Amino acid sequence: MHANEDIFQYKDSFIGDNSAVVNLTNQLRNGEHVEGFELNTKEQPYGIIINYDLLGSEQDYIDTALYNATFLFVLVQNVDYATFHFGKDEYTVTKENLQDWYGEELSEFTNEEKLTRYVQKQLENENKVNQFFN
Template identity: 55%
Template structure:
């Protein structure tokens, strides 16, 4: 019996140790960056890397010399044009929700470029983006609007 208790104990300790080594990446709440500014390099990088395609970011350029302030994101990523458009809309929505003074974002995906403005995106949604307070709530809004291809084409200009 003593042998079985020791085996159980060591097994339990190994499992506990392995659980403690699990990465917590991806569990970080992106809304902790709400209220950030374009000039905050660290916050912008953390936001962008948590969004779809974040692992494919090649360059982040912050334009803070003239208002409205902007961000240029360059991706090294081979995907379909539809996926690029969805990513641009999704990521712009999150960035405009979280970053107070972002006025525009340009997305470079290989041969495709999309520029989205905060004012235009808010008109498209019919909502003030700063009013969102949770990732789930914002994701639902984005998914609803991405379902309507004619609305997407109107926004992107395709």
């Protein structure tokens, strides 16, 4: 991510805004490994599917999925779910499940530094992280 770009410039963007979503996904964790994505905007629930050419561990994939989903849900108004493909591994995160898991209203975050710190703190609890997809 470029030092002068604040990811929160995309706050309140919409899933149908291709350029905002492209720029946002490229700035998220492992953004340099995004191979492509598709937007499901024809009918609700609205979602995004992101494909990565990333080789890593299951824990890397889970951390990336939770981290990136958090930012997508905070910044994109009308996205209901995000699916992340890492080769054959697939992780789907819904906004509702993620907010329940955090116990926080995601829309209340207003800056990148606070959100990054918050998410990283949550990801340190490996037991809690692994419960999300079980």
